[in-house]
Amino acid sequence: MIDSVALYDRFNQNDDPSVVHHPPRSTHPVTHHFLIIADDLSGAADCAAGFVSAGFDGAVLLGGAMREPTPSAAVVTVDTDSRRDPGAAAAAKARAALEHHGAGRRVIKKIDSTLRGGWAAEVAALQPLLGLALVAPAFPGLGRIVRDGMVRVDGIPLAQTSTWKLEHAGRESRPASMLEAAGLRAGSVPAELLEGPPEALLRHIARARDQGCQALVVDAEQPAHLRALASATRDLAEVFWVASAGLAHEIARCVAPARPARDALAPPVAGRGVLTIVGSLSPIGTQQIACLGARPDCSIHTIPARLLRIAPVDGAGAPSWAEAIHADLARGLDPVACIGADADLDPAEGPLLARHLALRLAPSLRAAGGLVLTGGETARIMLEQLGIARLQVLGESEPGVVLLRSMADRPQCIATKAGAFGDAGSLERARQALRSRLACDAPAPS
Structure with missing residues (x-):
């Protein structure tokens, strides 16, 4: 590893005034x-x-759309669904996303702020094609900072958090x-450089690259x-x-377009009601479920994990709980389906339980006009069950709760939220946001 403190000191001492380290600015229109x-x-x-909140138009592609033509949206996001993959498989997916959709675009490799997944292997695969990696996992708004090259969560070093110890x-x-x-040569950017003139930061980056650095880990404790x-x-090249x-949100704000994008015309949303799926408790x-349960137009259905461990049998009728959820939608209620924990529940079996839940709820998933999906893995599985591979980004009901519209012949409105994110009212606000969208699309009375 490059000694970042020594590198910083040597730069500030200007040990060789005859050498000018030019920041790698682009010579082409940015x-x-x-x-x-x-x-x-x-x-x-x-x-x-x-980016959409900053005025860009945006689309999200799932794996099924990886090889389809790149959307015209200013911001294209590809979900490689590689969080649980081995490093080599995750790297191959990231590189394929770049090769199919990266032409003429600046690249952000989105990583988890607590460093889950095979992100380092993905960066190593992208670096030879894109240049120096500026690595900034910090998200101060959620209590995740980087100090002295170490991620801290609410002040606790990442390695000492219960989640890291568990996984x-x-x-x-x-x-x-x-x-x-x-396999990358890594250095760092001290936080002091982010508090001074930008020229000092740019020269530091140029010097690090001149010395063969391939990735710089950025200390950041404040927005x-x-x-x-x-x-x-x-505007840096390479x-x-x-x-x-x-950091992605800050990039969006500082390059916001002069004229915000207009929503493209889309067919009205079909279906009725909002179905909420909670993959883990x-x-x-x-x-959040209790808050929904207090609403007179919601119904709560907790499905024991033991009922979802066995794959559905072809030709077998729907279980009674699945029929009840479908009936609630037909009656105009907004049902909530959640997987109940038991003593045998293993976090690693989450995807299996979600797939079996999606298979049993397929008729309800298709019938709903809106879907609130919590947890990236659960959301992905539900959308795959529906055959949805392209999504238009509409905005947020609140930070971290994203509103989308499926780009399909029969569009649906969708809200996604990380499983442990938000406060008690987050799912209810997401449901109401989708309800408002559905009301706008409802046909006028004749």
């Missing part, structure tokens, strides 16, 4: 068209929503070390740090950003 490569759907949608005990948690293990990084590097939604998820 495009404000972007490709975002994400490894799960909720993260993909969250990043895209930041990655004994593994390296420093971003630079993870990048080095993937202003990310804002400074976005502003200073927005760099790409590796970031959580925190986090503590906040339990509160």
